[in-house]
Amino acid sequence: MSLTTIHFIAGLRKHIALCTILITILLNCHEADSAAKExxxxxxxxxxxxxxxxxxxxxxxxxxxxxxxxxxxxxxxxxxxxxxxxxxxxxxxxxxxxxxxxxxxxxxxxxxxxxxxxxxxxxxxxxxxxxxxxxxxxxxxxxxxxxxxxxxxxxxxxxxxxxxxxxxxxxxxxxxxxxxxxxxxxxxxxxxxxxxxxxxxxxxxxxxxxxxxxxAPQEIWGPVVLTAKGSSVPPIGVSHAQARLMGLRAAKVEALRNLLEQAQGVTIIGSSTVGDYMLKNDLLKSRVEGFIKGAWVSEERLLADGSYEVEMEIGLGIGFRRMFLDQEN
CATH class of the missing domain: 2.60.120.1440 (Jelly Rolls)
Known part of the structure; x- marks a missing residue:
């Protein structure tokens, strides 16, 4: 091995060692910074x-x-x-x-x-x-x-x-x-x-x-799991794939609308329902509507008549109720 090669390898090892030390310092600084913050x-x-x-x-x-x-x-x-x-x-x-x-x-x-x-x-x-x-x-x-x-x-x-x-x-x-x-x-x-x-x-x-x-006893609530169905007839004049996608999308829209309707009847505090709060507060109304859009599809079905049916679910837990408690406070 030539002297030049030996010097090159030695320099490379030194460079790698320095990089390792620098990375370790940066990681330790990050951990220390995270630990020091409230x-x-x-x-x-x-x-x-x-x-x-x-x-x-x-x-x-x-x-x-x-x-x-x-x-x-x-x-x-x-x-x-x-x-x-x-x-x-x-x-x-x-x-x-x-x-x-x-x-x-x-x-x-x-x-x-x-x-x-x-x-x-x-x-x-x-x-x-x-x-x-x-x-x-x-x-x-x-x-x-x-x-x-x-x-x-x-x-x-x-x-x-x-x-x-x-x-x-x-x-x-x-x-x-x-x-x-x-x-x-x-x-x-x-x-x-x-x-x-x-x-x-x-x-x-x-x-x-x-x-x-x-x-705390007054915080115990739910959970409430809502399930709703939506159906749609796929459009004609488009490819099978497009018809399927459009049919499922329309069925989901209907299922979400049905979920929102159910959610509005859920009692939150005393006799006050979700719908009561939505009528009084536009911000809460938009937050509830946004929350319901987070529902997931639990089942998709192609029915015998060629229409599509979608079943969707969403859980309303203490996090959902917290939106309304914050308004009370």
Missing amino acids: AGNVKDIKGTANILREKKSINARKGEPVFGADTVKTFNDSRVKILFIDDSLLMIGENSIVSLLEHFRETGKKQCSSVFNLVDGVLNVIVGKSSFEVRTPTAVAAARGTSYVVWLEDGQKTGMVVTEGRVEVKNAQEGIGEKVIISAGKMIYVEEGKSPTPSIVAPPEVIEVFYKKTL
């Missing part, structure tokens, strides 16, 4: 809870700030509600441990990213404007603009009920099973080394148990 604050607390920060234990109180690397621990007959800067709500039940692994705002954007680790207990979440992920020893759940409850059984089995929207779930171990989408009103389990179980309709008593652990 991510939210304690909105409400019942009983006793501690915030673990930099090897110190702080008694959680209403208004106490929460930072990017904090861990929250609750005790017997206790619960904590934390409001984050992206408008997400974390409601932590008794005897639970939740760590905030990551919470930062993407540079130049309004979008936030949040990653939480449920070490033990139960966690009820309303996802705000962020990309939101909850990790447990056996599962990873990712969602945006939805609400769901996650809990641990014996530290090795994760349970989940989706109360609004849809949540993507997979095993925490890479290569174990496929990602699954869980819709409102359904529940699953994820065990170590196994694929998520098939989703089933969540028994109301299961939801009630975890709502009581994480919510």
Whole structure:
């Protein structure tokens, strides 16, 4: 090997080492910056809870700030509600441990990213404007603009009920099973080394148990799962593919209209319905209409007479009701 080649290799190794050091410094700076920023604050607390920060234990109180690397621990007959800067709500039940692994705002954007680790207990979440992920020893759940409850059984089995929207779930171990989408009103389990179980309709008593652990009595509501159908006759004079697409689109429009009509009759507070609020407040009206447009297609059918029928679903959970409570406050 020539002297020139030896010098070249030595210089290349030095360059790679410097790049590695620089990347490590940048990553550490990002983590430190994220940890130093206030991510939210304690909105409400019942009983006793501690915030673990930099090897110190702080008694959680209403208004106490929460930072990017904090861990929250609750005790017997206790619960904590934390409001984050992206408008997400974390409601932590008794005897639970939740760590905030990551919470930062993407540079130049309004979008936030949040990653939480449920070490033990139960966690009820309303996802705000962020990309939101909850990790447990056996599962990873990712969602945006939805609400769901996650809990641990014996530290090795994760349970989940989706109360609004849809949540993507997979095993925490890479290569174990496929990602699954869980819709409102359904529940699953994820065990170590196994694929998520098939989703089933969540028994109301299961939801009630975890709502009581994480919510104040006056906050317990729903979830309400609405289902509606729409139908349409495909147009003539176009190709089969176009006729199918246009027929399904028209059927979806009708199904959404029927869902909105159902939603307007749902009672929110006392005897006041969604429709009552929509009549009084144009902003709420547009928000409700926008929410209903997030419904998903559960089934598509081509009927014997050549028409198309679409069935759509949407879940109204505590996140949906929160829009109206904010107006009351």
